[in-house]
Amino acid sequence: MPWNLDDDRPIYLQLMERIQHDIISGVYKPGDKIPSVRDLALDAAVNPNTMQKALSELERAGLVYSQRTSGRFITEDEKMIKKMKMELASEHIRHFFDQMHHLGFSDGETLEMIQETIRGNNNATNT
Amino acid sequence: MLGKLIKYDLKATAKVFLLLHIVYFIICLASRFLFMDRLDFNGDKDLLLAQIIVFSSAMLILFVLVNSGTWLLFTVRFYRNLFSKEGYLTWTLPASGVQHLWAKIISGWILYAVDVIVLSAGIVLLVTGQNVTDAYAAVAAEVTAEFGMPISTFGIYMFVLSFLSGICAVISSYFCVAAGQLFPSHRVIGAVAVYFITSACVQVLTMLILAASGHFSSDYFAGVTAGEGRSVVGYLFEGLWGSILLMFAIAAVQYAVMHFIMKKKINLI
Amino acid sequence: MRPILECQQLTKKYGNFFALSNLNIALDRGQIIGLLGPNGSGKTTLIKLINGLLVPSEGHIMINGMAPGVESKRIVSYLPDRNYLNSSMRVEELLSFYVDFYDNFSMERASKMLDALEIDRRARLHTLSKGTAEKVQLILVMSRDAELYVLDEPIGGVDPAARDYILQTILTNYSENASVLISTHLIAEIENVLDRVIFLQNGQISLNATVDEIRTEYGKSVDTLFREVFRC
Numbered sequence: 080m081p082w083n084l085d086d087d088r089p090i091y092l093q094l095m096e097r098i099q100h101d102i103i104s105g106v107y108k109p110g111d112k113i114p115s116v117r118d119l120a121l122d123a124a125v126n127p128n129t130m131q132k133a134l135s136e137l138e139r140a141g142l143v144y145s146q147r148t149s150g151r152f153i154t155e156d157e158k159m160i161k162k163m164k165m166e167l168a169s170e171h172i173r174h175f176f177d178q179m180h181h182l183g184f185s186d187g188e189t190l191e192m193i194q195e196t197i198r199g200n201n202n203a204t205n206t
Numbered sequence: 207m208l209g210k211l212i213k214y215d216l217k218a219t220a221k222v223f224l225l226l227h228i229v230y231f232i233i234c235l236a237s238r239f240l241f242m243d244r245l246d247f248n249g250d251k252d253l254l255l256a257q258i259i260v261f262s263s264a265m266l267i268l269f270v271l272v273n274s275g276t277w278l279l280f281t282v283r284f285y286r287n288l289f290s291k292e293g294y295l296t297w298t299l300p301a302s303g304v305q306h307l308w309a310k311i312i313s314g315w316i317l318y319a320v321d322v323i324v325l326s327a328g329i330v331l332l333v334t335g336q337n338v339t340d341a342y343a344a345v346a347a348e349v350t351a352e353f354g355m356p357i358s359t360f361g362i363y364m365f366v367l368s369f370l371s372g373i374c375a376v377i378s379s380y381f382c383v384a385a386g387q388l389f390p391s392h393r394v395i396g397a398v399a400v401y402f403i404t405s406a407c408v409q410v411l412t413m414l415i416l417a418a419s420g421h422f423s424s425d426y427f428a429g430v431t432a433g434e435g436r437s438v439v440g441y442l443f444e445g446l447w448g449s450i451l452l453m454f455a456i457a458a459v460q461y462a463v464m465h466f467i468m469k470k471k472i473n474l475i
Numbered sequence: 476m477r478p479i480l481e482c483q484q485l486t487k488k489y490g491n492f493f494a495l496s497n498l499n500i501a502l503d504r505g506q507i508i509g510l511l512g513p514n515g516s517g518k519t520t521l522i523k524l525i526n527g528l529l530v531p532s533e534g535h536i537m538i539n540g541m542a543p544g545v546e547s548k549r550i551v552s553y554l555p556d557r558n559y560l561n562s563s564m565r566v567e568e569l570l571s572f573y574v575d576f577y578d579n580f581s582m583e584r585a586s587k588m589l590d591a592l593e594i595d596r597r598a599r600l601h602t603l604s605k606g607t608a609e610k611v612q613l614i615l616v617m618s619r620d621a622e623l624y625v626l627d628e629p630i631g632g633v634d635p636a637a638r639d640y641i642l643q644t645i646l647t648n649y650s651e652n653a654s655v656l657i658s659t660h661l662i663a664e665i666e667n668v669l670d671r672v673i674f675l676q677n678g679q680i681s682l683n684a685t686v687d688e689i690r691t692e693y694g695k696s697v698d699t700l701f702r703e704v705f706r707c
Contacts, residue, residue, distance in 0.1 A: 086696035089687040090667060121646055125667045126507055129687065210575050218561070294559035298526050299576045300549040474528040
């Protein structure tokens with residue numbers, strides 16, 4: 080999967096977000112071994128030092144841990160991953176509501192529209 | 207390192223060099239059997255003379271062509287390998303400028319030496335037919351007296367001399383190319399200009415030395431023309447030692463300048 | 476550890492024209508550094524000084540603490556901005572040339588890359604397409620275990636696919652204590668692989684910072700910043 084990096088934000092931040100996302104969405108399972116810095120860097124076509132920095136930051140945040148000889152692994156603390164997932168979800172929701180406010184919808188109207196959309200989706204899949 | 211550099215110099219020039227000299231040798235071989243061996247030294251003198259004059263002029267042109275071809279080969283190699291775009295590779299090899307210089311001098315001299323050997327072998331091949339040696343035997347004593355030595359000895363002298371002067375020829379052509387590099391926007395014209403300036407300087411220097419050592423005094427020439435025991439070759443050789451010394455002295459100076467350029471003044475465009 | 480490259484008051488003059496003036500740089504090991512600047516800003520001059528193809532007018536340049544010379548040439552692997560190889564040579568002849576002269580040349584690495592591209596080793600360089608010939612040059616340069624790779628415009632004039640291949644080749648082959656100095660004016664394509672960029676302007680350094688420093692500080696890509704700084 081291409082990494083699709085933006086060009087106006089620090090690269091290591093984007094790499095962190097991307098790996099974080101892969102962990103939360105289950106591309107990497109808890110306890111999985113992460114590919115080497117060099118391989119990840121090659122895959123993302125970025126500088127290995129930048130990838131190193133992103134992983135170190137993730138390590139500091141406790142999302143990955145390294146074993147001196149055998150490499151880096153995803154944390155086995157599923158509670159933490161779950162918590163992060165929730166955080167990310169609520170961040171998306173907040174963002175979404177902000178945008179709806181900009182368009183001039185109240186929270187109630189927005190909620191109604193959401194429900195309608197879900198119903199529409201269900202009808203579409205049923206038929 | 208020096209050995210490797212020389213190896214690649216020779217490799218790069220080998221093809222053209224071999225072709226040139228094989229063609230030369232085949233021409234000599236053909237001339238010997240198709241022309242020289244059929245010369246009749248007892249026949250019509252005028253015809254013989256005309257044949258020999260035409261043939262030796264043609265051969266002379268051939269010698270000059272083969273010799274200049276060789277000269278061009280190592281000079282162009284020197285220029286291309288060090289100062290054209292190929293210089294980007296050559297100058298980033300882990301070798302010093304002085305090593306490059308010596309590699310080029312030695313490989314150039316090897317080409318020059320082999321050239322002289324092949325050219326001489328061709329001449330020997332041309333003049334060693336039975337008819338030629340017989341005809342020469344008749345005048346041998348006279349020629350020996352005039353030259354002050356047998357013609358074969360004279361030939362060997364000439365051979366050794368061209369062999370040795372080869373190194374000076376190699377150095378001075380490299381010198382012109384290297385000095386031409388000091389004029390970054392006109393490298394080739396620079397090299398040609400350096401050539402003319404140095405040859406003019408050498409001639410003036412030669413004149414001065416000859417004048418200083420009294421070679422221009424009227425007594426001296428009187429001695430030669432009156433034939434007071436001096437042979438033509440004797441005169442020739444007397445001047446020759448001087449010019450050989452001068453030649454080597456000039457080559458030494460040119461080498462020193464080049465040594466400096468290769469060490470300190472390399473500025474590739 | 477001492478810097479792999481150090482310039483102190485480095486100046487190169489051509490007549491009255493200053494191609495570089497009073498440059499001070501120290502580059503660490505293990506980095507990929509972009510040398511950016513418009514044409515005529517002094518990029519190639521600096522690169523030639525590193526490789527001993529030019530002599531400084533003033534100041535010093537040190538590679539691993541040594542002035543350019545036989546020892547520095549052993550550890551610097553240089554890709555010039557032009558076809559510098561004798562184009563009548565065959566690929567295999569070039570390989571043995573590199574093996575002969577550089578003891579840090581890895582035949583294994585070169586073979587692997589040539590095989591991956593299915594390049595015929597019997598082919599003479601001038602019979603290859605321009606893009607393939609450039610790849611051969613890059614393969615030769617990147618197959619050396621050098622401490623400093625100096626690549627002058629490695630991605631100029633090649634198509635996007637070749638560009639990706641070239642960047643991959645650079646990323647795969649440099650080792651952790653080696654540095655790579657890449658000069659280019661095509662920044663967007665290369666920005667993500669760089670640690671640091673040096674902007675050259677009229678022979679002087681106008682910026683020397685890491686890519687993420689620039690993005691954090693200016694909130695824009697190096698490419699965008701470059702276009703602003705060097706707007707005509």
